[in-house]
Every structure is written in C-alpha cells, then in structure tokens.
Amino acid sequence: MAKYIGKRLLYMILSLWMIVSATFFFMRIAPGNPFASEKKLPPEIEANLNAHFGLDKPWYAQYWEYLVRIVNWDFGPSFKYKSQTVNDLINEGFPVSFLLGMEAIFIAVALGVLLGIIAALKHNRWPDYTAMIIAVLGISVPSFIMASFLQYFLAIKMGIFPVARWESFMHTILPALALASTPMAFIARLTRSSMLEVLANDYIKTAKSKGLSSGVITIKHTIRNALLPVVTYMGPLTAGILTGSFVIERIFGIPGLGAHFVTSINNRDYTVIMGVTVFYSILLLVSILLVDIAYGIIDPRIKLAGGKKGE
Amino acid sequence: MEKLLEVKNLEVSFQTYGGTVKAVRGVSFDLHKGETLAIVGESGSGKSVTSQSIMKLIPMPPGQISGGQILLNGDDIVPKTEKQMEKIRGKEISMIFQDPMTSLNPTMKIGNQITEGLIKHQNMSKQDAKNRAIELLRLVGIPMPEKRVNQYPHEFSGGMRQRAMIAIALAANPKLLIADEPTTALDVTIQAQILELMKDLQSKMDTSIIFITHDLGVVANVADRVAVMYAGQIVEMGTVDEIFYDPRHPYTWGLLASMPSVDSDDSAELAAIPGTPPDLTNPPKGDAFAARNSYALAIDFEEEPPMFQISETHFAKTWLLHPDAPKVEPPEAVKKRMRQLSSTFEKPVLVKEGK
DSSP: OHHHHHHHHHHHHHHHHHHHHHHHHHHHHSSOOTTOOSSOOOHHHHHHHHHHHTTTSOHHHHHHHHHHHHHTTOOOBOSSSTTOBHHHHHHHHHHHHHHHHHHHHHHHHHHHHHHHHHHHHTTTSHHHHHHHHHHHHHHHSOHHHHHHHHIIIIIIISOSSOSSOSSSHHHHHHHHHHHHHHHHHHHHHHHHHHHHHHHTSHHHHHHHHTTOOHHHIIIIIIIHHHSHHHHHHHHHHHHHHHHHHHHHHHHHTOOOHHHHHHHHHHHTOHHHHHHHHHHHHHHHHHHHHHHHHHHHHHOTTOOOTTSOTTO | OOEEEEEEEEEEEEEETTEEEEEEEEEEEEEETTOEEEEEOOTTSSHHHHHHHHTTOSOTTTEEEEEEEEEETTEEOTTOOHHHHHHHBTTTEEEEOSOTTTSSOTTSOHHHHHHHHHHHHHOOOHHHHHHHHHHHHHHTTOSSHHHHTTSOGGGSOHHHHHHHHHHHHHTTOOSEEEEESTTTTSOHHHHHHHHHHHHHHHHHHTOEEEEEESOHHHHHHHOSEEEEEETTEEEEEEEHHHHHHSOOSHHHHHHHHTSOOTTSOSSSOOOOOOSOOOOTTSOOSSOTTGGGOTTOOGGGGTSOOOOEESSSSOEEOOGGGSTTSOOOOOOHHHHTTOOOOTTOOSSOEEOOTTO
C-alpha cells in the first residue's frame, strides 16, 4: 500500500510539472500582459515594472525561476493586487470555497444517492418517474439559473434564507444547493442505473433465496456494489465543484477563490493564474488518488498494485 | 413415504409487451422426503420458472402464479405474503443456481454470505454462526475453511464457489433443496465432484432435492424420479428406469436419441429434435409438441392429449397411448435401450381429470 501510494505521488509530481509547463507557455502565448490597460503606461515605467517582476528576463530563466518557487510553495506576488501575494489570496479564498464545495458535495451525494436508490427500488413506478424528472431538471438547468431561482423564491419571496453574502450557516445553504443541483442529478441517474444493474444480478436472487428481507438485501448486497460508479465520479466532481463554484461565488457575492481565478485571467495576472491552477491541480490529483484508494476498500476485487496478495 | 411437496396444476404467466406468456401451464407433481426429482427439458420449457415459483422467486410483476397450489407439508404457499415467504426461504427451501461465478456477492466475504441465513433463521450469535460456517465449508469439502471463510468469492475457483453456494443453501438445514442446473457452468470433472457431494450430503441430511437440468447423463446419476417438461407442461414422468428404459412420449424419445452414448458410431450424426419450442404467448392448439413430432397423429393438432398412466409411478401425456392409436416404433437409438419393466400395467390407463 505504501509502495503504491509512493508510486502514485511520483506520477502526481510528474503530471503537476506538465500542467505547470503547459499553463506557463499558453499563458505567455496569449496576447496582452499584466500592465496593458486603457491608459498607456510610459515605456520607462513599464520597463521598470517588468524588471521588478522579472518579466524582462528570457522565458527560460522565468520558467526556471517559477519552477523553483513552486517547489518552495511560493507563488509570488500578485501583479494586480498590490502588496498581496498569491499565497495570501489562496489562504483567504480557499477556506471559503472549500466549505462551500464540501457542503455542495455532501448535498449532491446524499440526495443524489437517495433519489437514485428510491428510483431503482420503485423502478417504473411514480417515485422513479418523479426522481428522474428532478434529475433531468437538475442536469439541464444551469447552476446560475438555479441560483437566481433559489434567490428569487426562497430568499426574496419567502424570506427563508438570506439573498447573498457569506456570514452565517444560513448564508451557505442557497449557494451550496445551487452548486449541488447538477451533480446531484447526475449522481441520481448514475446510482439508479447501477442499482438496476446490480438488482438484476444472480447474487441478489441468492440473497433473496436465503430469506433475507428486501431492506437487508438493499443495504447489504445492493448499495455497496452499486456505489462504485458513483465513487468514480467523486474525483472529477470534487474538482468540478471547487473550480466551478466561481459563477455561484459571483452571484452570491462570496469571497472565495473562484472569483480570483476568473479575474486573474482577464487581468493577465500571471502569478495568480499559475498559482490558482497549480493549487487546483493538486486538489484534483489528490482527490483522484483518494478515489482510487476508496475503490480498493469498497471492491475487494480491485487490488492496488503493490498491495499484498490475498489481503 | 411422506409427501414433502405437492404441486397441483400450477400455472405461471408473465405479462410482457408482446402479450401474456404462459410459461407454466398446469404442472402437477409431488416429492417425498429424501427423494430426488429431476426436471428435464430444453431451454424455455418452464423448468426454471416452475422451480422458482416454488420459492416464489419469480419477479412479480411481471410474473404471476395464475393458478394452482404449491403445498409444502400440506400448507399452500401460493397465497403467502413476502414476509411469510422470508421465513420459508432458506429455512424450509433453499436454492442453488446455475452460475457460481455470478451467484455470490463479489464484495462480501464467503463467511458472511453463509452466516447471514444462520443469523436470520436460527438466531445464532455472530461467533456461533461463523463457527458453523467453517464447519459447513469443511462439510462441502473446502480445504482450510478457517482461512477460506474470510476470503472473497473472486479468490475461489468455479467449483469451489459452487461448493460454497451449496454450503450457503444447506446452512439452515432446509427440507427441500432446489438445484437449478448446478453443474451446467462447471467442467466435467468438477461436475462429477459436485454431484457426488450433493448425493453425499443428501444422504447425511435427508434433504429432498429438485434437480433441474438438461443433461440426461446427470439425471441418470442423481435422480430417483424424472419429470420431462415441454412448453410449460410435464409430458412424461416416471422413475429413472421407466424414463430411460421404457419411455413412452415421443419427446422423451427425441431427448434420449439425441444423447450420445459410449457405443455410438463415430460416423453417425447425433440426432436432434427438429424445429424450436412453440411461442407460449399463443400456445398452439392441440399438443404443443405436434409440429416437431414425426409421430404426430391427426388428433395431436386438434386436441391436447390427456395424461395416461403406464405404471404406479409412470405417466405420459400423449395420444399414442390411447387404445385407438396406431402402434408405432420408437427411434432405433431408443429401441436399443428399451426393456420390459415388471411394474408396468397391462394397458395404459387414462388419468381422470382432477387427479
């Protein structure tokens, strides 16, 4: 197991290096620079700025410097937000985005799996149709429209939740719901189809022939086998929710990391783009690793390479 | 001998988009304590549906027991609810399925799959159940059961899994074991071992077995009595000797003729029954086998044949046994094995309806 994780970490570093390089070069190819604005800067000032941030050096020197800095977990200063480093931005914004994301993932998984199970157990009856209508709506309605709907009905019309901002737990519910709606719908469909597949298996008939009740069969025999595809989806889902939250953060006025990510691209704020990309990449790679480890726990047939045989 | 199971005029149908499929059309048989009844027939003859109906394991809906009775120790189980059935399944009746590769839960330890039934039916503690599971694994011939009990199905070979399946089925000492083609998915040497094991366990535990198969070689090996099914009906039923040495129904002749034997000639082609079974959405008029039957009489296309009794235990559903029927000779391959059995009545007797 330790050997397996070590090997995976090595690959992660390799992928990270490739992501960093690709981002670095694509960013430079994009026209414009951090100091291009409506007001033309005097050439002397621009030269000074470039020198200050090291942009006057040849690209390979900049590239090397950047790699060295990343290894030391220093993403450098922001080009736009004076006196703030990228590390500051991440440290401020990430906890908020993380909390929002986790809440959304929790809602998506809990409700999605529940809806999927109900739909599968009541296959082709009204609970199934209801759950699947909810799922189709969830998949086809974009999160920003869902957000506006929630704000309009639950906050403005009914006044149950605050409209926006990030102050208390009540403030977190609407954005988390809006963020969770699409993945929840997707998980519901995924759970339903994989439940139906498992329910058609012979071993469910075996379980029934032992005289187990349908509740026990569902809990002990069906769900565990049906959850594997859902676990697979968890890796990309985590990344998607964390990165995808910027629209929701905008709508609800949440001071998260997503907002920085979008504005930094428009600003050509090189260090922020790089820093946030690297940060998100690490999150994604770690979540994929966790998913792979979770596989081995859920399904004993999946042996993690390097694991001991017969364990 | 005491009757354990009596099936009377069982009818099972399935609602499909194409119409109602009458999978089982009036099947009656009984089973004594400690006896093995083999049900043979080709695919789609209704043998699996019959056996799964006995445990009420057919999916309902679309399936439905549309008529008849299933008496277990004199108690009709057809009207029983799911909750009442849970007390019968595994405890009174158990089942072994065809494919041991798919009939065990891949993410659950073998031991837990055995103890589940024990904990449910015999109120055993977890530890007692586990000890019993080890004992059962040893009983079905699995080496190192203390280690095996903690393993997952994918760590077992096919034959081992079927042994584990048998251990699961026998865990709560059921009175009736239904084996639905338990050896079909196994290779021949393993088949022989599994059959040997089942016979051995049957004599130890005094279980009755319903053995479903399409392999007549297996039938000869394990069964006391045989029921031949075709198109959802039993067309011939008798002791093993009666079915193998004195078959009366043309379909049974066809089955026996299509079985290769040791002394059959290399050059001779294996006989086959021509055609395919009828569509049970609209069962044909008259005898369902008539269209494929080279011995079919004119009346076979008009009226369903009644059951005739040839001996105390031997029944066949064919017009050929009617006193007015022409005398016909069975195919050469069957004739070779025919023998005069002492128990045979002088003349076939028409079985009155309602029997």
